[in-house]
Amino acid sequence: MVKLLCGFLTAILLLANAALAVELDPKAVVYQLPDQIKWGPVNPAGVQQAVLFGDPTKPGLYGVLTRWTAGNHFSKPHFHPNDRFITVISGTWWVGSGPNWDPANSSVPMPAGSFVTHYGKQVHWDGAKDVDAVLLIVGDGPATTTPFVSYEQMKEMNEKK
Numbered sequence: 001m002v003k004l005l006c007g008f009l010t011a012i013l014l015l016a017n018a019a020l021a022v023e024l025d026p027k028a029v030v031y032q033l034p035d036q037i038k039w040g041p042v043n044p045a046g047v048q049q050a051v052l053f054g055d056p057t058k059p060g061l062y063g064v065l066t067r068w069t070a071g072n073h074f075s076k077p078h079f080h081p082n083d084r085f086i087t088v089i090s091g092t093w094w095v096g097s098g099p100n101w102d103p104a105n106s107s108v109p110m111p112a113g114s115f116v117t118h119y120g121k122q123v124h125w126d127g128a129k130d131v132d133a134v135l136l137i138v139g140d141g142p143a144t145t146t147p148f149v150s151y152e153q154m155k156e157m158n159e160k161k
Contacts, residue, residue, distance in 0.1 A: 037065065046073025046128070052136075056143035064143075066135045068093060074103045074127030077148035084118040084139040091133035097124045099148050123148045 024031070032052070042048045046069040054062030068091075077099045086093075094107040095116060107126075110116055110133075118124055127133075137143075 039065075039067070042067075042069055045075065046071060054141065056139075056141050058141050060141050061138070062141050062143060063136065063138045065089070066137055068126070068128035068133045068135070070128055070131050072103065072127070072129055074101075074107075075125045075145075077101050077123050077125045078145050079121050079123050079148060080118060080139070080146070081142070081144060082120045082140045084120075084137055084143070086116045086118065086138075087136045088112050088114045088116070089134040089136055091128065091131045093126060093133035093135060094129055095124065095126045097122070099123055099150055101125055103127065103129070 037050045037052070039048050039050045048067040048069065050065040052063040052065060054060055056062040056064055070091075074094070088110050090112050092112070093110045093114070093116075094103060095110055096103065096107040100106065103125075
């Protein structure tokens, strides 16, 4: 019985060591560990991005990590041309819809693990309040953002001309 147990433990140790020495074939699997992901700078709106795959500025599938930094950073109402599929990786992301921008009273918290779809050409706004929110955004490029301008705002702009 002792020999059987010793043999079993030896086999487990050999398998564990073999698993540590495995190298993945880059033709089959490509990966980035967290410290290898290249984050861009934080922009004035409090957003930082890292492109994981594709090119969000061109047609085609893309995936980006987006970090909304804490401190009540919110986008203004806007829309995108195509659907976007978003998973909250960490923190709490706050989401609002429609043209009335009111982060304090009209946004809904999306905790880590939440999944959100932003439908193309539909007005929304979003951001972070007291904690950073990291999102995985997958969509079909180009990932342009068009600010929403109300009739009243357009009328005001035309009157100033």
